Amino acid sequence: MIRTTNLKKTYYLGVVEVPALQGISFEVHRGDFIGLMGPSGSGKSTLLHLLGLLDFPTAGKIEIDGLDVAKMDDDERTDYRLRKMGYIFQDYALVAELTVLENVMLTAMAQGKPDDECREASRDVLSTVGLSNRLDHLPRELSGGEQQRVAIARSMVNRPIILFADEPCANLDTMNSKAVLDQFHTLNEELGQTIVMVSHEEWHKEYFHRIIYLKDGQIDRDEDRRVHGI
């Protein structure tokens, strides 16, 4: 589904080169729930941004369903993100001026679906994350856990082929973190949703099928927990 080949990313701080990724090659298969783990600065978020078409690699190749993303122009990348990908960010990244329902409807509306259909689909997905009673609230009126559930609903409303989550529990307490991870687990198990998630919490491991450990911008270990029967 996703294949990266010798993926590299270098940042430049003035004349100083900072290598963030140094030749990452791996594959993501449909239905995977992958955890990207590793110490701070190991390149987890950078790799997620490249996979999610939010940034450009310095070298290497990313193929999604056989399509080389380097050949896409900016409009095509935007459209691909809208129709095929879902994102969940550490700090929820909701649009402050939109209600819960409108935040979720937004990406459905951007696809040109009729308003009624967008509203219906958004209500359904908000219902699955337990926020049916918060539809007309603004993000600032919700708790952190609730906001992250809105972000999950938003990422799911267009039925993406892959969901990217960048430390989605970083700002949540354990109870809310567990609720979010349970939600991911349900999506993965029941709908076969492919998920790639960045985390540094050891206890999150139990949710992942596969864990890719990064260290200094390279894959340190690729652990398939299903194979190992964990």
Next chain:
Amino acid sequence: MNETLIRLKLSFFLGLRSLQRGSIGSLVMTIVIVGMVFTNMIFLPSVITGAINLFVDQTIEFQSGDILIEPKENAELIEDLEDLLARVNRVPGVLRAAPHNNIGGVMKFKGNRLAGSVIAIRPRDEVLVTGVSKMIREGQYLGEGDTGVVVIGNYVAGHKDKSEDLMPSLGGVRTGDSIDIEFTNGVVRTYRVKGIAETKSYMADQAVFITWDELESIRGQKIDQATEVLIRTVPGEDEEEVKLSLIGMGIQEEIKTWHDLLGKAFAEIVQSYGVINSISTIVSIVIAIVVIFIVIMIKTLNNRRQIGILKAIGIHRTTITFSYVFQVIILAIMGIIFGLFILFALDRYFAVYPIVFPDGDIRPAFTIADIVTNAVLLFIASAIAGLIPAWLIAREEILDAMRG
């Protein structure tokens, strides 16, 4: 729905929500500024237009009528006046013709002397042609056949305290006072002042009016001559058409419409005022562009992270850019509506309390076309001013924008 419509619809949705749920203070401030700019774009030019209209109206009302007949080239007087008047009054489109015979003289009152125009008129015709009879400050206008009385202009009457006078005067003549007039033929007569006219037209307010009968009495003969004949056309008639009809009647004297009389110099003055209006409009638009640019730039910078988020979840950058353009368009529309309220309030106020100038009361004058033109200009300028900062921010890399 095609892609462009989908993006525009989403832009409008995002823009509207941003205004509805954004800062009320910033919203109100921007609307007030746009409204003030719009008011400024129309108000100053409307005062200038009002001044031009005043000048034209005064020329027509007190100096020339709609059409003026003057003596033939190299002649000092219009001869065969009665025949001329009979012919002119028969021309379709002519309401009435009023002859003037300006004989000049020296007025004297309590030791003050003043040389000026003494104009003989036929009151019955005059009230139909000029506006002097409607501008009597005190006393009464002349009646047909009046003798021994005069109506004097406001500047001729003057004030006891001469420092209050704009022009040389007789030093505070009031209705009922007697003044002496020494005519150019040597005749000296004493007249009772029947009325004082205050037209604010220099021509009328510096003149003394006597009746045609009084003129004939001074000359001691029937007068069949005039220095000029003023013509009032029927309302709605084109004075150029009436002028052509008069020429077609075989009238040999000089025939000029008020427009001809004002001539090239007037056209140049109007053109100069037009330049001032254009400069004022440009300055107002520049102010509007700068203000809106700053407002939207601040807004987009504050929303930089949010713009990054929108791009990250797949919202196209043109959708984001146009969400700000729609905000600006809505602000411009609301500002223009606010400006219209101010303008109409000013219009009502100045209709009751006009701007008082020595040469007349100026009422700001603007038309629907002025409003539409300036609204469209401001609208376009606002859209451009909103587009540029939004376009700049929306071009930014997603992660840079998301880092704020």
